[in-house]
Amino acid sequence: MSFQDLQTRFDAHVLPTYARYPVAFIRGQGCRLYDVEGKEYIDFASGIGVCSVGHAHPRWVAAIAEQAGRLAHVSNLYYSEPGMVLAERLCALSGMSGAFFANSGAEANEGAIKAARKYSSDKYGVGRAVVVTLEGSFHGRTLATLSATGQAQFHRHFHPLPAGFQHVPPGDIAAIRQLDGSVCAVMLEPVQGEGGVLPLDPEYVRQVEALCRERDWVFIADEVQTGIGRTGHWFAHQAMGVAPDIVTFAKGIAGGLPLGGFLVSEKLRGALGPGDHATTFGGTPLCCAAALATLDILAEALPAVAEKGALIRARVEGMGLPQVAGTRGMGLMIGIKLVGAAPRDWNAKLLAAGLVSLTAGSDALRFLPPLVIGEQDIEAGLTIFENTLRVNTIDN
Ligand SMILES: Cc1ncc(COP(=O)(O)O)c(C=O)c1O
Incomplete structure (x- = not known):
């Protein structure tokens, strides 16, 4: 044709x-x-x-073919081995405590936002739900992640956007410090990708982390683009010397199959329980097998x-x-x-x-x-x- x-x-x-x-x-x-x-x-x-x-890549193709010939999908009503191994591997690589699997970057961030709000509402009750994000950021195209995205041109035509997001200029810690008790989390990309490939100053990222600790806000690193080896580290935040409460990932994780998700630290481990969050396709054996092969190949690269x-x-x-x-x-x-x-x-x-x-x-x-x-x-x-x-x- x-x-x-x-x-x-x-x-x-x-x-x-x-x-x-x-x-x-x-x-x-x-x-x-x-x-x-x-x-x-x-x-x-x-x-x-x-x-x-x-x-x-021959190893990636073989892993997918092998898994497809055995079991592609069963739903999250049951246990499965590839997801088990992948969660173990990602926690070991990141030092995080638990994983939730989704299908895309936007969905990974949606889940992270829900986990942060749940952590806050369990501990402090209602009225503490604002997620702070940076101007120039990009967090996805679903309505909530669009609202989180700090670029007005993506918002046009889609109002009203979900409330509960506040954009601040990157690098300006005072702009975050002055925010009130309605905040529950700060979410940032270590290197703003869609915004122009703009690395954040590591000192600023450390200040954000310290402020989150001080106020018990959830510190979320959106590593959808920077994660899984892209920056020369498994996760870019590792090079900045910070330990987020939640790290989101997608894009490169499964080398071309749709997989995303988020990792939580011990502190956020209990935030989401049965029924709080779900997705039909999240962490299928097929995509997890592709991710395991991808991680093997990337460990060498x-x-x-x-x-x-x-x-x-x-x-x-x-x-x-x-x-x-x-x-x-x-x-x-x-x-x-x-x-x-x-x-x-x-x-x-x-x-x-x-x-x-x-x-x-x-x-x-x-x-x-x-x-x-x-x-x-x-x-x-x-x-x-x-x-x-x-x-x-x-x-x-
Ligand atoms: C940092 C970041 N977060 C979230 C997303 C959204 O990911 P997806 O397109 O898989 O929903 C992207 C996509 O470019 C991204 O770069």
């Missing part, structure tokens, strides 16, 4: 909620993708940070993630491109600050040239390559990047 035929049939019945680029991928292998017309691309996007072990990220940033900065004002990020979560034209225009040009990348915020391109990416694919991707920016100009 030609791309044009596919696009016409797709658009005839799939709602146009995404501003899609004119490409249809049909196959992936390692860090390369292939479109319907057979063209090859270097993948610096990983399906927005999801395909952390690249595409069709993790030690090199920081170095690869540093290499990419140094190479981009060393190109001396007039359109690039600098780089930022952590590990293989990389933002490239652009001057002039909109990032989406450059992203489209890169895609046409064979490099799949992303945008972040209003001024940056974003690279989230598979964490297993090798030197050859990094070089191939950077060559496309450099050549594309050198020969093209895009007017403001």
Whole structure:
């Protein structure tokens, strides 16, 4: 089928909620993708940070095939082994005490918000339910996580949004300190992803943690994008020297299958009980088996993630491109600050040239390559990047 035929049939019945680029991928292998017309691309996007072990990794494929052939789903009315092992593994990697499995990042954050409110209402009664989040943050597209998201452009058209969220400027601890007794939690991304790949100052994150301890607020790290090795640590908060009460995760956990969830510390262990929270698909044996294979593969890749990220940033900065004002990020979560034209225009040009990348915020391109990416694919991707920016100009 030609791309044009596919696009016409797709658009005839799939709602146009995404501003899609004119490409249809049909196959992936390692860090390369292939479109319907057979063209090859270097993948610096990983399906927005999801395909952390690249595409069709043989161990990941085998684990899924094995589990699919045995038992894909039974519901959470029963016990199952892959979820048991995955919870053990995630608690060991994070130092947390318990896990809840969901299907997406937004759902992970919804659950975290519910756990925080339940902890607070059990202990202090009603009237203490506000979750503080940061301006520029992104926490998801469900109504509550949209309300938590500190970017007004996502709120348009969807009012009234659920109450109980307060946005404060990042880095301003006084803005949180002055809040009153209606607060129950603070939720933040260690590196704001969708907002522009903006790492928070670790000192500020430690101050937030200390304030949460002082007031018995629940400290939630949204690690949907930063978690599971993306920043060179299993979780980015570990590099900042803090211990959240709740850590949410999704995206890269199962290497491409839908899985998310949250981890709680000992303090929050008893917050949710039977009937308080549930989801039909959460933690299916199939997705948990994929996650276990992903974690095995990432355990080998993790030690090199920081170095690869540093290499990419140094190479981009060393190109001396007039359109690039600098780089930022952590590990293989990389933002490239652009001057002039909109990032989406450059992203489209890169895609046409064979490099799949992303945008972040209003001024940056974003690279989230598979964490297993090798030197050859990094070089191939950077060559496309450099050549594309050198020969093209895009007017403001
Ligand atoms: C930090 C963060 N939280 C939550 C979400 C929402 O995740 P999902 O799209 O899986 O619902 C995202 C998605 O980009 C994210 O980056």
